[in-house]
Amino acid sequence: MHIPDGFLSTLVAIIFWVSSIVGLAYALRRTGKDLGERQVPLMGVLAAAIFAGQMLNFSVTGGTSGHLLGAALATILVGPWPAVVVMTTVVSVQALVFQDGGLLALGANLFNMAIIGVAVSYFVYASLRRMTRGASWGLFASGFAAAWSSIFIASLAAALQLALSGTTPANLAVPAMGGIHALIGVGEGLITVGALAFLYATRREMVGAAPAAAKGGRGVWALGLGIALLLSVLSPLASAHPDGLEWVAEQEGFLEAARTPLFNLIPDYVLPGVSNEALATILAGILGTLIVFGVVVAVAYLRRSGKPAA
Amino acid sequence: MLSLIFAGAGSPPLESLLRANPRALLGAVVRPGRPLVHIHFLDPYRPLASPVHDLDGRVKFILAVAFILTVSLTPFGAWPVYLLLWSIALSAEILSGLGVGYVLRRAALALPFVLAAIPLAFTTPGTPWLEFPLGPWQLTLTLDGLLRFANVAVKSWLSVQAAIVLASSTEFRDLLLAMRAVRIPRLLVAMFGLMWRYLFVLVDEAVRLMRARSARSGIARRPADAPGRRPGGSLAWRAKVAGGMAGNLFLRAVDRSDRIYVAMLSRGYDGEVRSFATQPVPPGARVTLWIGLALLGLLWLGGILVWG
Amino acid sequence: MHHSIEVKDLTFSYPDGHPALRGVSFSIAAGEKVALVGPNRAGKSTLLLHLNGILRGQGAIAVCGQPLSEATLGAIRSAVGMVFQDPDDQLFSLTVFDDVAFGPVYQGLPEAEVRGRVERALAEVGMSDRATRVSHHLSGGEKKRIAIATVLSMQPEILALDEPTSGLDPRARRGLIRLLGELPMTMLVSTHDLRMVRELLPRTIILDGGLIVADGPTAELLRDPDLLHAHGLELP
Numbered sequence: 001m002h003i004p005d006g007f008l009s010t011l012v013a014i015i016f017w018v019s020s021i022v023g024l025a026y027a028l029r030r031t032g033k034d035l036g037e038r039q040v041p042l043m044g045v046l047a048a049a050i051f052a053g054q055m056l057n058f059s060v061t062g063g064t065s066g067h068l069l070g071a072a073l074a075t076i077l078v079g080p081w082p083a084v085v086v087m088t089t090v091v092s093v094q095a096l097v098f099q100d101g102g103l104l105a106l107g108a109n110l111f112n113m114a115i116i117g118v119a120v121s122y123f124v125y126a127s128l129r130r131m132t133r134g135a136s137w138g139l140f141a142s143g144f145a146a147a148w149s150s151i152f153i154a155s156l157a158a159a160l161q162l163a164l165s166g167t168t169p170a171n172l173a174v175p176a177m178g179g180i181h182a183l184i185g186v187g188e189g190l191i192t193v194g195a196l197a198f199l200y201a202t203r204r205e206m207v208g209a210a211p212a213a214a215k216g217g218r219g220v221w222a223l224g225l226g227i228a229l230l231l232s233v234l235s236p237l238a239s240a241h242p243d244g245l246e247w248v249a250e251q252e253g254f255l256e257a258a259r260t261p262l263f264n265l266i267p268d269y270v271l272p273g274v275s276n277e278a279l280a281t282i283l284a285g286i287l288g289t290l291i292v293f294g295v296v297v298a299v300a301y302l303r304r305s306g307k308p309a310a
Numbered sequence: 311m312l313s314l315i316f317a318g319a320g321s322p323p324l325e326s327l328l329r330a331n332p333r334a335l336l337g338a339v340v341r342p343g344r345p346l347v348h349i350h351f352l353d354p355y356r357p358l359a360s361p362v363h364d365l366d367g368r369v370k371f372i373l374a375v376a377f378i379l380t381v382s383l384t385p386f387g388a389w390p391v392y393l394l395l396w397s398i399a400l401s402a403e404i405l406s407g408l409g410v411g412y413v414l415r416r417a418a419l420a421l422p423f424v425l426a427a428i429p430l431a432f433t434t435p436g437t438p439w440l441e442f443p444l445g446p447w448q449l450t451l452t453l454d455g456l457l458r459f460a461n462v463a464v465k466s467w468l469s470v471q472a473a474i475v476l477a478s479s480t481e482f483r484d485l486l487l488a489m490r491a492v493r494i495p496r497l498l499v500a501m502f503g504l505m506w507r508y509l510f511v512l513v514d515e516a517v518r519l520m521r522a523r524s525a526r527s528g529i530a531r532r533p534a535d536a537p538g539r540r541p542g543g544s545l546a547w548r549a550k551v552a553g554g555m556a557g558n559l560f561l562r563a564v565d566r567s568d569r570i571y572v573a574m575l576s577r578g579y580d581g582e583v584r585s586f587a588t589q590p591v592p593p594g595a596r597v598t599l600w601i602g603l604a605l606l607g608l609l610w611l612g613g614i615l616v617w618g
Numbered sequence: 619m620h621h622s623i624e625v626k627d628l629t630f631s632y633p634d635g636h637p638a639l640r641g642v643s644f645s646i647a648a649g650e651k652v653a654l655v656g657p658n659r660a661g662k663s664t665l666l667l668h669l670n671g672i673l674r675g676q677g678a679i680a681v682c683g684q685p686l687s688e689a690t691l692g693a694i695r696s697a698v699g700m701v702f703q704d705p706d707d708q709l710f711s712l713t714v715f716d717d718v719a720f721g722p723v724y725q726g727l728p729e730a731e732v733r734g735r736v737e738r739a740l741a742e743v744g745m746s747d748r749a750t751r752v753s754h755h756l757s758g759g760e761k762k763r764i765a766i767a768t769v770l771s772m773q774p775e776i777l778a779l780d781e782p783t784s785g786l787d788p789r790a791r792r793g794l795i796r797l798l799g800e801l802p803m804t805m806l807v808s809t810h811d812l813r814m815v816r817e818l819l820p821r822t823i824i825l826d827g828g829l830i831v832a833d834g835p836t837a838e839l840l841r842d843p844d845l846l847h848a849h850g851l852e853l854p
Binding site: 483506507580586 | 700702
């Protein structure tokens with residue numbers, strides 16, 4: 001679900017960067033209020049635990065293995081706002097250091113995994129916990145459902161982002177991403193339940209109480225509900241009528257194209273002195289290749305001649 | 311989330327596996343008969359002496375992001391621009407001493423996602439190039455579709471190279487300085503730092519937990535020793551065990567964060583994140599930054615003008 | 619007389635009701651080096667955490683003549699250098715330099731002064747060449763030394779150390795004992811390492827069940843096997 005760079009159109013990438021920054025800024029403010037000066041060590045180390053926890057894989061079958069994403073677990077343990085910050089830390093460092101997801105696409109990845117993942121987890125967990133009235137099986141059922149839906153809904157969001165970028169048609173992206181992640185979500189659910197069971201047995205006060213943060217949780221709850229509803233309605237709709245999303249993608253294409261007249265100072269400019277477009281393109285290609293070659297050879301030469309000194 | 315790690319019969323050597331996917335580490339560690347590898351493999355930073363390593367981290371960070379942005383903004387079909395962008399990436403790879411091979415091997419990591427763009431090759435209208443049946447469907451590969459697919463693949467491939475050069479030639483603390491320079495809130499940067507510091511501590515703890523698990527779970531050395539039995543119990547049981555360890559890690563993390571908090575308080579911490587003012591970017595690096603940005607701007611403009 | 623540390627009738631219970639300290643009183647003169655021994659859960663670490671106001675029990679504490687209160691908290695945290703048992707808790711920054719500079723930065727010192735103090739503190743523990751290293755890559759002994767440097771840079775009058783020799787191999791332990799012997803400040807060391815106590819710390823306080831059961835010259839207390847045995851300690 002970590003979308004690499006190149007798969008999202010610039011506009012989609014930027015829209016989701018802005019959305020994520022707004023969400024994160026709000027989460028940081030809320031966290032500061034709730035946790036005070038403890039927040040830096042607590043969330044920093046929890047992020048490390050999620051990151052390390054993601055490395056605990058268990059074999060599923062045939063050489064594939066499952067591991068944790070952790071948005072649901074973080075939400076259950078520390079409440080929604082700190083969970084947004086914790087997941088942001090994890091997903092950002094993964095992109096920056098391990099190329100797990102792109103840098104330009106990070107905005108969208110943060111939106112899917114840190115914001116949608118947490119909001120949906122919270123909505124599902126808080127609702128089910130309330131319905132099961134604090135029964136211990138309710139903890140595990142809610143945990144499983146929260147983990148599964150966080151993965152599933154986040155994957156739908158990723159599929160729609162790809163469709164919106166014109167990279168994958170919605171009628172393929174939605175069933176493919178949704179289908180795979182419906183399975184992956186089961187793994188996430190199981191491992192989340194495992195973690196909750198451990199914590200329930202050893203430190204009941206961490207998980208036993210009803211939803212960690214009823215404080216200010218209503219907004220997140222509504223957001224989670226909204227996102228879950230919107231995506232579960234929008235995705236099949238987009239999938240059934242891919243033309244609709246394609247239309248949006250095209251509009252966006254127009255939007256990007258609409259800028260070009262601004263720069264179109266020399267209409268039909270190709271290469272000076274060459275009128276045939278195809279020929280010009282080929283020539284430009286050859287020129288480019290030569291330049292690449294030249295630069296690489298020059299750099300290699302410089303490097304070799306610089307080596308004895310260094 | 312679940313990542314699919316294909317570690318079948320002919321699994322690659324552990325080291326390359328780790329380099330390709332650091333998350334494979336713990337899975338690898340518990341497989342009997344394999345050596346335990348120290349966790350430093352996690353850090354992709356490769357300490358080398360090179361002009362790219364020496365370049366101010368902030369400049370490198372901004373240039374890498376600008377490069378990725380330029381790649382993203384390059385219009386469809388601007389192949390010469392892609393080529394020139396690749397030449398920039400190649401130059402950085404060679405100059406950094408990391409080597410083209412190293413970067414390209416790591417870049418292969420992002421390849422599986424290319425699957426997501428394959429439908430483009432079949433759904434874009436255009437001149438049919440190849441038609442073949444797949445089950446009940448008749449698939450038509452069009453030249454335009456193939457080019458669109460290549461466009462996405464190339465964008466992705468170029469971008470990931472820039473990210474790899476950045477991560478492999480810049481120490482994490484310099485990345486943090488770069489983040490501060492681009493006005494990412496100090497609080498968040500401080501959390502990134504703490505996370506990185508304790509990632510290694512917690513991973514060491516996780517490795518110990520995994521080792522304890524593998525020491526206790528009587529996994530048959532060879533599947534033939536216990537035919538028809540899945541090693542280590544049912545899927546749910548295995549997930550539960552892994553989950554238990556995740557819970558264990560969480561618990562340790564919370565307890566540790568308490569102790570760290572106390573240690574911070576003891577040295578005067580008051581909830582505000584403080585650090586020295588950062589040094590100004592040295593003039594040489596500044597020049598590199600502007601030249602780099604100008605070059606990328608030129609490529610972008612060229613792309614827009616000719617192919618936009 | 620001006621004492622480095624004065625504790626009077628200190629009582630503390632954890633939120634779960636478990637009483638950790640039950641009326642502890644003692645005073646330590648400037649420059650004195652004192653061992654704090656006793657079985658696990660005797661209240662040793664709890665007591666140390668009171669000395670710089672991390673935990674607040676009932677009773678009176680004065681450090682360097684200043685009674686501990688909200689107003690003096692900052693000054694007292696600067697005066698008491700607290701070295702925790704697990705250096706991984708104390709070294710929370712990415713590099714050694716950042717960790718050693720943390721205290722002085724929060725003391726509000728100017729950058730040049732901070733750099734000078736970091737340099738001196740690292741020199742004192744013999745780790746001058748490690749400033750740019752990443753904490754994770756250090757050995758256990760190096761971590762312990764640098765953990766001490768992180769408080770030396772604050773120029774404390776008192777060092778409070780929790781289990782300084784635990785988890786060290788014999789050579790690192792020997793080096794650390796030598797280092798502690800060279801440091802001039804008042805010292806309160808909570809430990810199970812009675813061989814170190816005999817060598818390094820002339821006075822010993824035995825704490826058990828939240829009470830001081832003995833307080834006197836180390837040589838005397840260590841000659842009393844019955845006393846040691848009664849409180850879960852073994853003759854070195």
